[in-house]
Amino acid sequence: GESxxxxxxxxxxxxxxxxxxxxxxxxxxxxxFIWYKQESGKGPQFIIDIRSNMDKRQGQxxxxxxxxxxxxxxxxxxxxxxxxxxVYFCAENNAQGAQKLVFGQGTRLTINP
Amino acid sequence: DAGVTQSPTHLIKxxxxxxxxxCSPKSGHDTVSWYQQALGQGPQFIFQYYEEEERQxxxxxxxxxxxxxxxYSSELNVNALLLGDSALYLCASSLGQLNQPQHFGDGTRxxxx
Numbered sequence: 339g340e341s342x343x344x345x346x347x348x349x350x351x352x353x354x355x356x357x358x359x360x361x362x363x364x365x366x367x368x369x370x371f372i373w374y375k376q377e378s379g380k381g382p383q384f385i386i387d388i389r390s391n392m393d394k395r396q397g398q399x400x401x402x403x404x405x406x407x408x409x410x411x412x413x414x415x416x417x418x419x420x421x422x423x424x425v426y427f428c429a430e431n432n433a434q435g436a437q438k439l440v441f442g443q444g445t446r447l448t449i450n451p
Numbered sequence: 452d453a454g455v456t457q458s459p460t461h462l463i464k465x466x467x468x469x470x471x472x473x474c475s476p477k478s479g480h481d482t483v484s485w486y487q488q489a490l491g492q493g494p495q496f497i498f499q500y501y502e503e504e505e506r507q508x509x510x511x512x513x514x515x516x517x518x519x520x521x522x523y524s525s526e527l528n529v530n531a532l533l534l535g536d537s538a539l540y541l542c543a544s545s546l547g548q549l550n551q552p553q554h555f556g557d558g559t560r561x562x563x564x
Contacts, residue, residue, distance in 0.1 A: 370550040381455075381541050381555035382494065389550060427493050431550060437484065438507050439543075439553060441493030 350448045357418050359445045361411040361428035370431040372439065373402060373413045375424045382427060385413070415447075423449045453478055455544050455556035463562045464532050472527045472559045476544030482506075483525040484553055485517060486541040494541055500525050501547050529561075537563045 351357045363371070369390040374382035388395045388402045388411075395402050401414040411428050425446050429439040456475045464470050476483050482501045486494035496509035500519035519525045523544075529536055539560050543553035 372552055374555075379557070381557045384552050384554055387550075387552050429493075437482065437499055437545060437549060437551070437553065438496045438509065439484075439486075439494075440496070441486075443491075443493050 347443065348446045348448070350450060351418055352450050353420060354417055357415045357422070357447060359413045359415075359426050359428075359447065361413075361442055363409050363411060363428070363430045363440075365430060365432055365440070366406075366409060368430040368432055368440075371402070371404060371411055372429045372431075373400075373411075374427045374429060374441075375422075376427065376444070377424045385426075418447075418449050420449050420451065423447060455542055455554055457540075457542050457556040457559050459559060460557070461560045461562075463564060465564050466532055466534060468532050469528065469530045470532060470561060472529075472540050472542075472561070474525045474527070474542030474544075474556060476523050476525070476542075477554050480544035480546055480554070481523050482545045482547045482551075483519055483523065484543045484545070485525070485527045486543065486555075487511070488539040488541055488558070490538075497527070532563050534563050537561060 372387045373385040376382045386397045386402050399416045403412045425444040427441050427444045429441045458473045484499040485497040488494040497511050498508040499506045503519045514530045516528045539558040541558045543555045545551045545553045
């Protein structure tokens with residue numbers, strides 16, 4: 339079946355350090371992936387997306403890497419700030435002609451001062 | 452530019468009752484998806500509406516139904532509420548083409564007593 343999972347449920351980093359959040363997916367037919375950030379009491383906020391014909395995409399302080407061979411996705415956040423503290427979800431879109439996102443359980447990122 | 456808006460923000464119901472949740476998509480978006488997020492979990496796809504029709508459905512019973520209006524806004528209806536329906540209900544909007552990012556509202560917190 340379809341599933342998106344995360345290697346680490348929690349991650350704690352020092353302010354100013356870089357952080358890496360990992361994600362494994364099981365549906366090799368998935369062709370689109372998104373990272374979301376969710377703060378307490380709010381809905382998921384779009385961070386960055388990547389299509390399966392790419393292996394890397396950069397945004398402002400964030401980079402997403404896609405390794406289709408091992409079905410692995412990662413989100414790198416550079417120079418973390420206190421405002422980066424949140425739960426991060428990766429989501430995959432199945433390739434069955436729909437826009438059905440499958441989310442993992444999430445990783446809680448805590449930035450220590 | 453208004454983002455996705457949902458109402459109400461909180462709702463308390465009792466078992467067996469019915470509920471209607473509302474969503475206005477981000478300006479320019481024509482597709483609305485609904486997700487259920489249990490505490491500590493990632494969102495789970497309920498269904499998606501495009502051109503006023505249900506385009507895709509997740510693994511939710513028929514008690515969950517929806518509607519999309521000509522102005523692209525949408526409603527989620529849940530009948531015969533169960534205790535297990537307590538969750539955060541999220542609406543996301545996007546453009547109708549495949550592999551477009553979905554943007555979420557802050558959700559409706561539904562509590563069933």
